[in-house]
Amino acid sequence: VSFIGVFQPFSDMFKLFFKEFFLLNYFNFFIYLFFPILSFTLMMLIYIVLPFDNMNLYFNFSILFMLCCLMMNVFFILLMSWSSNSKYSYLSSIRMVAQMISYEVSMFIYLMCFILLLNSMSFLDLIKNQKYLWLLFMLIMVFIILFIIFLSELNRIPFDFMEGESELVSGFNIEYGSGMFAMIFIFEYLNILFLSLIMIILFMSGEIYNLFSYLKFFM
Template sequence: MFILSSILLLLFVLVSVGFFTLLERKVLSYMQIRKGPNKVGFVGLLQPFSDGMKLFLKEQVYPLNSNFLIYYLCPIIMLIQSLFIWCLFPFYFNCVSYSFGLLFFLCCSSLSIYPTIMCGWSSNSVYSMLGMVRMVSQVISYEVSLSIILLCFFMLVNSYNLMNFYSFEYWSWFIFISFPLFFCWFSCALAETNRTPFDFSEGESELVSGFNIEYGSGGFSYLFISEYSSIIFICMLTTLIFLGGDFYSFFFYMKMIILCFVFIWLRCTFPRFRFDKLMYLAWKCYLPMSLGYLIFFFLIKLLVFYHFFLLSY
């Protein structure tokens, strides 16, 4: 039953990635006052399936000067890494409850850098190499602030387990006690998932397609699925921490969909950031604020502990 529930979870994630791409194309078309996919099936509902068939049935080509084995393996490794992190999805029936879920998330999200390095290096292209270098520096920079922000809330919950956020849903949403920190988290999540306005690894205007420029057909689709599954997982984690962790209710998934819509909305609205401004934002703005909140939450925790210690005597 455990294996069956895990397979079902992965299948639902893959289907949700397909329909998330349909949602993105629909929202982009409405915001740009044009028609989106509407030919394949009723209002374009079969478009994700036709896109998947088209990508996986295309001929696979590869650069002659590439490192052939690593070039083929790294999209599969990136897909496995992005799907592996969904083991943290918090539900009771037939799934593992990780006592150190935070550490597992940080380890898995850190591993996403290595397939990107392999993609950029093995393609033997200047554009892919530049996109890889920019992505690595961006992800490493923003992962520091992301980890500290996560540590703040796990320290308040007094556990590293994601399931414990469920008990806090009934009396508080953490967005109300840390509203500025929510925007820092959301910006770091955009940079971590390489979304606009922080999509420097796929800078179309200067790098054509960035680190994945040499990939087509199946390899490109694996990279595409891994990126979008990471976006959906980040939206799930944001909803769980900031917007109430009642993951048994319908409203939990509605809040997830709204956050996915905001990711698309930002893509329509903001132009790409300048790279030096991106680094300035990470090290000079988000890192001091997240450290300040960490010290603040630690002092609150210390005062509460001291108060209960005095009451016990």
């Protein structure tokens, strides 16, 4: 589809949204339908912590707000899997809760390094303090550890226990289809993009209005 398949994901998304939607026999109707939309909305909301050029939405506790939103993802995925009333999605949610909560504690502790180092909970202050020297050069071990923690937070290889296809088929979203399935996947990939930008802001002075920051993002 198009040049080297650039528009293939977009065509797949539109195809999913227009597929027929089936209702299950035994499921919690409200949670099953509402929480995929709520998780997608929360993922869109979390992007306001990024320090854009005009700074209209700048606030002092952006790191704390980000942590609160990321910790809410655990409850959303747990409730979505439980509402499906499927043993495969339920087993996947048990794995996910054990993994994400344990790594989120470590993530909170390591982000405290930045809060104590700069005496601030704002991403904008992080960018200002890296004007002449990136924190990557001073905190290289913290960078490596946070990278591993973010991989587990995103359930990417080798931490993809939630979607173990050999034993759990597709994980917590096995009973979802049509537009709801598309929303869950958009939510997951927005989460990947967001945490990639956060890594750049934490360690490489990610000025969102600077073209060089996007080159670092793609690297």
